[in-house]
Amino acid sequence: MEGNMDVHEKEGYVWVSVNPKIYPLAVVYSAAYSFIDDCYVLIDGDPVEEIIVELRPKEKKDLRTLGLEFNTELVNYANYTANYIKNAKIKETILKRVLLTNSLSKENEKIERNKTDKIREKETNVLLGGKDGEGGNKQKKE
Amino acid sequence: MEKVEINKKKNEVIIRFNKKFYTLPPIDQAIKDFNEVCDARKEGSDLILKPKQKETLDRLGYEFYNYVLGLMKNT
Numbered sequence: 001m002e003g004n005m006d007v008h009e010k011e012g013y014v015w016v017s018v019n020p021k022i023y024p025l026a027v028v029y030s031a032a033y034s035f036i037d038d039c040y041v042l043i044d045g046d047p048v049e050e051i052i053v054e055l056r057p058k059e060k061k062d063l064r065t066l067g068l069e070f071n072t073e074l075v076n077y078a079n080y081t082a083n084y085i086k087n088a089k090i091k092e093t094i095l096k097r098v099l100l101t102n103s104l105s106k107e108n109e110k111i112e113r114n115k116t117d118k119i120r121e122k123e124t125n126v127l128l129g130g131k132d133g134e135g136g137n138k139q140k141k142e
Numbered sequence: 143m144e145k146v147e148i149n150k151k152k153n154e155v156i157i158r159f160n161k162k163f164y165t166l167p168p169i170d171q172a173i174k175d176f177n178e179v180c181d182a183r184k185e186g187s188d189l190i191l192k193p194k195q196k197e198t199l200d201r202l203g204y205e206f207y208n209y210v211l212g213l214m215k216n217t
Contacts, residue, residue, distance in 0.1 A: 025163075033215040040204035041211055042145050043163045051163075054145070056204060 005067035014063040016070050018051040023074050027081055028053065031073040039066065146203035153196060155203040157189045159210070168213035172206060 006015040018028055025047050032041045032053055038061070045052035055066050147156040159169060169189070173182045180191045180202060193202050 029211070029215055033211055036208040036211060040208055042204075042207050043211070044145065044160045045163075047162050 002064070004071070005064065007063045007067065009063060012063075013054050013056040014067040016053045016055065016067050017045075018053060018074065020047055020049070020051050023051075023078055024081070025051070027074060027077045030077040030081075031070060034073055034077075035070065146207065148199060148203065150199065153192060153199060155191050155193075155199060157191065157203050157206060158187065159189070161187075164210055165214065168210050168217065171213055172210045175209070176206060 004017040004019075006017070008014065020028075023031075028043070028051055032043060035041050035055060038058060040056040040058065042054040042056075043051065044054065053070065055063075055070060057063070057066055143158060144156075145158050145160075147158075149156065173189075176182065176191070178194070179198065180193045182192075183190050191202055191206060193199050198205075
């Protein structure tokens with residue numbers, strides 16, 4: 001065994017041992033999934049103690065390199081997940097503020113529109129000949 | 143015990159899933175999706191696939207494993 005890898009040259013696969021305390025299962029699945037185009041991926045072991053990922057390349061490939069690439073992908077997805085969690089709260093806060101601002105401006109818009117409508121109504125009534133917006137078809141006294 | 147055991151005489155492949163990693167719903171879905179490629183039956187905890195085309199026997203079990211992983215990842 002070399003590091004966390006066990007190369008089975010004759011059988012054509014490599015086992016990569018993953019510590020689930022360092023890499024959550026979701027990260028392992030993501031890393032494994034990214035390999036299914038080029039490899040057959042089989043997951044075994046214990047999700048609490050030790051996860052064993054078996055990688056069988058579909059075409060001839062150096063097994064040690066394959067194992068190392070898998071380790072790199074684990075780090076990649078672990079980093080992505082950590083950043084995602086870190087940024088999720090910030091994104092939530094920003095979104096809340098945007099929605100709150102949007103709903104406040106909609107409220108203000110409504111109030112302004114109502115004011116404008118009332119003013120227009122009064123003006124229209126005045127134009128139509130009513131005093132102080134009484135409206136109607138009152139004829140002017142000569 | 144082998145996770146994928148090929149029986150060329152019977153033209154069958156036996157697949158063993160570790161239930162701690164592979165759940166039943168994606169496996170059942172994969173069985174349905176592979177219906178045109180193979181016949182499937184369960185014997186205890188083993189899943190036995192019989193390909194409809196002999197040439198696919200060597201790859202069938204592994205392709206099935208990958209397919210189940212894909213289903214699990216996407217659900």
